Amino acid sequence: MTTTRLRRSPIPGVRDSYTGVDFNLGFHVRHYELTLDYRVGPNRLSGTAVLTIENYQQLRSLTLDLSHHMRVAKVSARGVGGMSVQVSKFRHTQGKLRVFFTQSIPEDQEFYLTIRYVGTPRPIRTTWGELGWEELTNGALVASQPCGAPSWFPCDDTPDEKAHFDLVISADNPYTVVANGRLLARRASGSRTTWHYRTDHAMASYLATIQVGEYQRIELAQNPVPVVAYIPPSLRPYVDVDFADQAAMLQLFQNLFGPYPFRDYTVVITEDPLEIPLEAQGLSIFGRNHAPGDKTWERLVAHELSHQWFGNSMGLAQWNDIWLNEGFACYAEWLWREHAHGVHASASARHHYDILARLPQDLLLSDPGPHLMFDDRVYKRGALTVHALRCVLGDAAFFRTIQRYVAAGRHSVVEPIDLRNLCEQACSEEGIDVACFHEVWNSWLYQRELPVFPGS
Numbered sequence: 001m002t003t004t005r006l007r008r009s010p011i012p013g014v015r016d017s018y019t020g021v022d023f024n025l026g027f028h029v030r031h032y033e034l035t036l037d038y039r040v041g042p043n044r045l046s047g048t049a050v051l052t053i054e055n056y057q058q059l060r061s062l063t064l065d066l067s068h069h070m071r072v073a074k075v076s077a078r079g080v081g082g083m084s085v086q087v088s089k090f091r092h093t094q095g096k097l098r099v100f101f102t103q104s105i106p107e108d109q110e111f112y113l114t115i116r117y118v119g120t121p122r123p124i125r126t127t128w129g130e131l132g133w134e135e136l137t138n139g140a141l142v143a144s145q146p147c148g149a150p151s152w153f154p155c156d157d158t159p160d161e162k163a164h165f166d167l168v169i170s171a172d173n174p175y176t177v178v179a180n181g182r183l184l185a186r187r188a189s190g191s192r193t194t195w196h197y198r199t200d201h202a203m204a205s206y207l208a209t210i211q212v213g214e215y216q217r218i219e220l221a222q223n224p225v226p227v228v229a230y231i232p233p234s235l236r237p238y239v240d241v242d243f244a245d246q247a248a249m250l251q252l253f254q255n256l257f258g259p260y261p262f263r264d265y266t267v268v269i270t271e272d273p274l275e276i277p278l279e280a281q282g283l284s285i286f287g288r289n290h291a292p293g294d295k296t297w298e299r300l301v302a303h304e305l306s307h308q309w310f311g312n313s314m315g316l317a318q319w320n321d322i323w324l325n326e327g328f329a330c331y332a333e334w335l336w337r338e339h340a341h342g343v344h345a346s347a348s349a350r351h352h353y354d355i356l357a358r359l360p361q362d363l364l365l366s367d368p369g370p371h372l373m374f375d376d377r378v379y380k381r382g383a384l385t386v387h388a389l390r391c392v393l394g395d396a397a398f399f400r401t402i403q404r405y406v407a408a409g410r411h412s413v414v415e416p417i418d419l420r421n422l423c424e425q426a427c428s429e430e431g432i433d434v435a436c437f438h439e440v441w442n443s444w445l446y447q448r449e450l451p452v453f454p455g456s
Contacts, residue, residue, distance in 0.1 A: 007160045007317035007318075007413055007415065008317070008415055008417065008418070009317060009318075009415060009417075011023065011025070012318060016147075016158060016318075016319070017320075017370075018146065018318075018319035018320065018369075018370040018373060019126070019146055019147040019157075019319070019370070020127075020370075021065065021095070021147060021157065021158075022063070022096070023158060024062065024063045024064060024065065024156045024158070025057070026055055026056065026057035026058075026059050026062060027053050027054060027055040027056065027057070027059060027062055027156075028053070028054050028055075028056070028156075028161060028163075029051050029052070029053055029155070029156050029161065029163045030052045030053070030054055030110075030163055030164065031051070031052035031163055031164045031165070031166070032049060032050075032051055032052075032153070032155065032163055032164070032165045032166070032208075033049070033050040033051075033052075033165075033166045033168075034047060034048075034049050034153050034165070034166065034167050034168065034169075035047065035048045035049075035050075035168045036152075036153075036167070036168065036169045036170070036210075037169075037170045038140070038169060038170065038171045038177075038210075038212065039171075039172065040138075040139060040140070040171060040172050040175055040212060041172075042120070043120050043121065043135050043140070044118075044119075044120060045070075045118070045119060045120070045121045045133075045152060046117070046118040047070075047116070047117055047118070047152075047153060048114065048115070048116050048117075049114070049115045049117070049153050049154050050112055050113070050114050051064075051112065051113045051114075051115070051154070052110065052112055053110070053111055053112070053113055054108070054109070054110050055105055055107055055108070055109055055111075056107060056108065057107055058104050058105065058106055058107050059101065059104065059105040059107075060100065060101060060103075060104045060105075061098060061099060061100045061101065062098075062099055063096050063097065063098050063099075064096070064097045064099070064115075064154045064155060064156060065095060065096065065097075065147075065149070065150035065154065065155055065156065065157040066092065066095065066096070066097045066115075066117070066150045066153070066154040066155075067095060067119075067121070067122070067124055067132070067150045067151045067152075068092075068093075068094070068095060069119045069120055069121060069122045069151070070117045070118070070119040070121070070152070070154075071092075071117060071118055071119050072090065072092045072097060072115060072116070072117045072154075073116045073117060073118060074114075074115075074116045075087050075090040075097075075099055075113065075114070075115050075116075076113075076114045077099075077101065077111055077112065077113050077114070078111060078112045078114070079109070079111045079112075080109070080110045080111055080112075081110075083105075083109055083111070084103075085101060085105055085109075085111045086101060086102040086103070087099055087100065087101060087102070087113075088100045088101060088102045095124075095150060097115070097154055099113065115154050117154070121133035121140075121151055121152045122151065123148065123151055124147065124148050124150065124151050126147060126148070127370050127371060128146070128370075128373075128374060131143065131144055131145070131146075131147060131148030131151070132144050132148025132149065132150070132151025132152060133148075133151040133152040136212075136213065136270055136271065136272045137271060137272050138213060138214060138271055139175060139211070139212040139213035139214070139270070139271070140210070140211075140212045140213075141209070141210075141211050141212070141268075141270060141278075141285060142208070142209040142210050142211070142280075143209070143278040143280075143285065144205070144206040144207075144208070144209070145206050145207075145278075146159070146206055146319055146373075147206065148206065149205040149206050149208060152210070153205075153208075155205040155208075156205065157205045157206065158204075158205075159204045159206065159315055159316045159317070159318065159319065159413070160204075160315065160316070160317045160318065160413045161204065161205070162202035162203055162204050162315060162411075162412075162413070163202050163203070163205075164198075164199050164201075164202050164203075165180060165181065165197075165198070165199045165203065165208055166196070166197070166198050166199075167179040167180065167181070167195075167196070167197040167198075167208070167210065168194060168195070168196045168197075169194065169195050169197075169210060169212075170192050170193070170194040170195075171192065171193065171195075171212055172191060172192055173188070173191050173192060173193055174214055175193075175212050175213060175214060176212070176213060176214065176215040176217070176230060177193075177195040177210060177211070177212055178210070178211040178212075178215070178230050178266065178268055178283070179195070179197040179208075179209060179210050179211070180197060180199050180203065180207070180208055180209060180280060180281050180282050180283065181197040181198045181199035181200065181282065182197065182198055182199075182200065182263060183195065183196070183197055184196045184197065184198050199281070199282075200262070200263055201261070201262070201281075201313070201411045202411060203281040203312070203315075204281075204315050207279075207280050207281040207311075207312055208280070208281070209280035209281075209283070209285070211230065211268045211270075211283075211285065213230070213232070213268075213270060213271060214232070214271075215230035215231060215232065215268070216230070216231055216232070216233045216236070217229070217230055218231060218236065218239070220243055220246050220247070220267070221246055221247035221250070223247060224247070224250050224251050224254055224260065225250060225260050225262075225263070225264050225265060226263075226264040226265070227246045227247060227250070227264065227265045227266075227267070228264070228265075228266050228267070229243060229266070229267040229268070229269065230266070230267070230268045230269070231267075231268075231269045231291075232269065232270075232271045232288065235269060235288060235291050237293065238291040238292060238293035239269060239291050241293045241294065241295065242290070242291045242292070242293060242294075242295055242296075242297065242298070242301065243267060243291075243301060245298070245301070245340065246265070246267070246301070246305065248340070249301070249302050249305050249336055250265065250305065252335070252336060252339050253305065253306055253309065253332065253335075256335060256399055256402070256403075257306075257309050257402060257403060257406050258309075258403045258406045258407055260308065260309075261308060261309060261312070261313035261410060261411065262281070262282045262308060262312075262313070263282075264282070265282065265283065265284075265305070265308065266282060266283035266284075267283065267284055267285075267286065268283060268284070268285045268286070269285075269286045269287070269288060269290070269291055270285065270286070270287050270288060271288060272287060272288065273287040273288055273289035274286065274287030274289065274290070275287075276300075277290055277297075277300050277301075277303075277304050278304075279304045279307040279308075279311065279312065280312075281308075281312045282308070282312070284304035284305065284307070286300075286301075286304075298336075299333040299336070299337070300333075302332055302333050302336040303329045303330065303332060303333050304329075305332075306328065306329045306332030306333075307325065307329050309328075309406055310324065310325050310328035310329055310332075311325035311329065313406075313409070313410050313411055314405075314406065314409040314410065314412065314413070314414045315412070315413040315414070316413060316414070316415075317413045317414070317415045318415075319370075319373060320366070320367045320368075321366075321414075321415060321416055322368070322373045322374075322378060323365050323366075323368075323378055323381070323382035323385065323445075324382075324414060324415075324416065324419070326374075326378055326379045326382050327378075327379065327381070327382020327383050327384075327385055327386050328382070328383075328386055329379075330379045330380060330382060330383035331345070331382075331383040331386040331387065333348075333383075334348035334349065334383065334387075345387060345390075346387070346454075346455070349383070349384055349387045349453075349454065350453065352380045352383070352384065353384055353450070353453050355380070356377060356380055356381060356384070356450055357450055359377060361448050361449050361450055362448055363375065363377050363378065363381065363448060364445075364446070364447075364448055365378065365381050365382060365385065365444060365445050365446075366416070366445040366446050381444070381450075384444070384454065385444040385445065387454050388440050388444055388451075388454035388455075389401075389423060389437075389440070389441075390454075391440075391454040391455040392423075392427075392432065392436060392437050392440050393423065393426050393427070393430065393432065393437075394430065397426045397429070397430045397432075398426075400426070401422050401423055401425075401426045404422050404425075405418065405419050405422050408422070416445070420441060423437055423441070424437065440454075
């Protein structure tokens with residue numbers, strides 16, 4: 001039994017300093033089996049969640065995250081290997097489901113917790129706006145980063161806690177349901193259809209998603225991995241243009257970062273416009289405004305795809321390190337532009353450096369704080385940090401180091417120390433003064449003032 005988190009560093013206290021949500025300590029959720037019934041018209045969701053749990057501390061009670069818009073009807077438990085686990089009572093207040101057991105559960109046990117609930121799912125109000133389950137004009141979507149997952153299922157909603165998922169969703173015809181993982185079964189019964197998806201790899205709760213709409217399924221590519229899209233039929237001519245490069249992007253990123261980390265890749269384009277595209281594990285979500293038929297949003301198509309490496313396969317231990325996701329994804333935009341349009345990443349870096357130089361110098365990349373974690377300066381300064389590492393190491397050593405970093409963190413979580421250690425290893429191998437690397441690393445991550453342009 002695994003009794004430690006995936007992270008290297010200690011758990012930072014009892015509360016997530018970015019989301020303001022208390023950690024759920026003492027156990028890991030290893031598997032979620034979610035059986036959901038969704039009525040599109042009234043936006044009514046009823047669900048049964050079966051959680052496979054391993055505890056690394058003795059438990060007399062535990063907590064999970066679940067929005068107050070969901071009403072819990074029943075909670076029960078079942079032990080494994082003859083161990084008796086029984087629920088004495090539960091309480092659901094202030095976004096926390098507290099479950100109490102009749103007797104303490106000794107540490108290092110496995111048991112199942114079953115939660116039946118129903119409600120009208122709504123987004124959760126947060127520092128970053130409303131997150132989670134969102135009604136569309138004709139359907140629904142889920143976009144949870146960083147803390148919206150409890151809007152639709154009970155979970156341990158912290159990024160370093162990954163679990164496997166079975167998602168079984170019933171919805172009215174003629175709606176299509178898209179979710180993470182492989183589609184194992186699709187069963188029609190009367191006026192409704194049930195869809196069963198299963199993930200091959202563990203994922204963080206905020207990356208779990210359900211997309212419901214009247215979608216047409218089209219194939220965008222078969223190689224290097226299958227790529228499919230679910231789209232409103234009227235958008236087909238525009239999608240054929242705007243997403244024509246998905247296979248080429250996949251091939252480039254595989255060459256640069258290493259093998260694509262999942263079985264396939266899915267794109268969902270909603271009938272409604274969306275402010276920004278959204279990524280989930282194994283798929284990305286775009287609004288109809290992102291498919292105008294002229295490749296206006298080509299860079300975002302590349303950006304969201306790259307998150308399958310940086311953010312989904314390689315998760316974060318904590319939100320302070322958001323630059324590891326967004327800096328690499330933004331740099332992937334520049335690498336695609338370099339490959340497809342002949343504009344070297346250094347030119348993109350120079351352009352965005354000059355913009356940052358005119359903006360306030362009050363952002364600490366290593367810990368931007370909750371109010372600035374999605375500030376565009378985090379994305380661009382993160383990408384410039386990646387470019388600075390490329391300048392220090394040289395192209396061959398840089399891309400070799402990134403492939404090592406991606407391979408080591410595959411389907412796990414990463415922290416800045418992981419990247420730093422591999423860069424130090426590259427310096428040793430290449431005869432590069434490690435003090436030079438440390439100066440670059442520290443200046444970009446740990447000081448607010450913008451350092452000199454990389455390579456100057």
